[in-house]
Amino acid sequence: xxxxxxxxxxxxxxxxxxxxxxxxxxxxxxxxxxxxxxxxxxxxxxxxxxxxxxxxxxxxxxxxxxxxxxxxxxxxxxxxxxxxxxxxxxxxxxxxxxxxxxxxxxxxxxxxxxxxxxxxxxxxxxxxxxxxxxxxxxxxxxxxxxxxxxxxxxxxxxxxxxxxxxxxxxxxxxxxxxxxxxxxxxxxxxxxxxxxxxxxxxxxxxxxxxxxxxxxxxxxxxxxxxxxxxxxxxxxxxxxxxxxxxxxxxxxxxxxxxxxxxxxxxxxxxxxxxxxxxxxxxxxxxxxxx
Amino acid sequence: xxxxxxxxxxxxxxxxxxxxxxxxxxxxxxxxxxxxxxxxxxxxxxxxxxxxxxxxxxxxxxxxxxxxxxxxxxxxxxxxxxxxxxxxxxxxxxxxxxxxxxxxxxxxxx
Numbered sequence: 343x344x345x346x347x348x349x350x351x352x353x354x355x356x357x358x359x360x361x362x363x364x365x366x367x368x369x370x371x372x373x374x375x376x377x378x379x380x381x382x383x384x385x386x387x388x389x390x391x392x393x394x395x396x397x398x399x400x401x402x403x404x405x406x407x408x409x410x411x412x413x414x415x416x417x418x419x420x421x422x423x424x425x426x427x428x429x430x431x432x433x434x435x436x437x438x439x440x441x442x443x444x445x446x447x448x449x450x451x452x453x454x455x456x457x458x459x460x461x462x463x464x465x466x467x468x469x470x471x472x473x474x475x476x477x478x479x480x481x482x483x484x485x486x487x488x489x490x491x492x493x494x495x496x497x498x499x500x501x502x503x504x505x506x507x508x509x510x511x512x513x514x515x516x517x518x519x520x521x522x523x524x525x526x527x528x529x530x531x532x533x534x535x536x537x538x539x540x541x542x543x544x545x546x547x548x549x550x551x552x553x554x555x556x557x558x559x560x561x562x563x564x565x566x567x568x569x570x571x572x573x574x575x576x577x578x579x580x581x582x583x584x585x586x587x588x589x590x591x592x593x594x595x596x597x598x599x600x601x602x603x604x605x606x607x608x609x610x611x612x613x614x615x616x617x618x619x620x621x622x623x624x625x626x627x628x629x630x631x632x
Numbered sequence: 633x634x635x636x637x638x639x640x641x642x643x644x645x646x647x648x649x650x651x652x653x654x655x656x657x658x659x660x661x662x663x664x665x666x667x668x669x670x671x672x673x674x675x676x677x678x679x680x681x682x683x684x685x686x687x688x689x690x691x692x693x694x695x696x697x698x699x700x701x702x703x704x705x706x707x708x709x710x711x712x713x714x715x716x717x718x719x720x721x722x723x724x725x726x727x728x729x730x731x732x733x734x735x736x737x738x739x740x741x742x
Contacts, residue, residue, distance in 0.1 A: 426642075
């Protein structure tokens with residue numbers, strides 16, 4: 343240190359001392375000139391190799407010195423730290439997975455997304471078509487079910503397995519003398535059927551296709567059920583057709599009155615035919631449709 | 633000490649300010665940062681070796697950054713930007729590792 347300080351101050355007049363020293367060196371034994379430069383440099387170098395790594399680092403770190411070296415390095419490191427932080431921040435942004443990507447990568451990603459969109463679009467169309475088909479078919483199935491139900495109800499009315507109501511007439515045959523016989527009632531039923539009667543019951547017995555009437559003394563059996571006068575027919579159909587059909591000259595009413603029975607007919611907007619008969623499963627006949 | 637303070641202040645400033653990276657610089661910033669890291673490790677090693685020189689450090693720092701950015705730029709123009717930047721990162725990574733090994737030998741004697 344003392345050497346370094348002296349040198350700049352000594353520069354203007356270096357000649358005399360040097361020459362003196364030179365002279366001295368020449369005169370003196372070689373030890374002296376060797377020592378003078380060696381002492382500071384040698385001491386530093388001897389110390390430094392021993393401390394080399396850590397100590398030098400510590401020396402640089404601890405006493406904070408505002409030397410030019412430190413300042414320049416500080417400025418550069420500031421730049422490095424700044425850039426590092428900015429880059430890390432922009433990379434770790436949630437939306438910036440694509441930010442660091444280069445152009446060709448972006449184009450590729452875009453292409454892949456387009457392809458994927460296309461595929462998904464196709465799939466969506468297919469699924470929608472399928473859905474529509476299923477909806478149509480379920481609509482059709484629903485419609486078919488409704489029709490079947492309706493048909494079952496109609497057939498049930500005809501077969502006498504369900505109760506029916508609607509406009510119609512009530513015919514009451516008073517037979518005080520016991521002259522009315524099964525064939526006369528059958529005629530009445532035939533006449534009513536011909537006039538469009540849809541559901542008929544006589545004194546609580548439903549009249550269906552297989553109904554039979556037989557005489558049984560003074561009374562009449564309908565499907566094996568004995569019924570007694572007065573015979574009360576409840577008939578569903580168009581009243582304007584049914585009543586005239588019974589009243590035609592030489593028809594049911596006249597025939598019965600000839601036998602001294604009294605017949606009264608009432609039209610009504612609501613006739614309830616609620617006598618039922620069990621549905622009979624056919625033993626041999628099977629539906630040929632499907 | 634001042635140098636380390638500079639680094640810390642830089643990181644904090646970058647995190648706090650969070651500037652929008654201009655689109656022009658964006659592809660070069662990561663490579664430039666890696667190049668600067670290489671220069672810093674080289675400088676640290678030189679300091680431990682006792683041959684540190686601020687002029688050399690400044691020149692190597694700046695030239696590293698500029699050359700790295702230039703290579704990436706050229707690569708982008710040639711259509712091999714991705715591969716070239718990978719190459720640059722690999723080379724700089726190797727250098728950083730060898731410098732780190734030298735530093736380690738100095739600091740831990742191992």
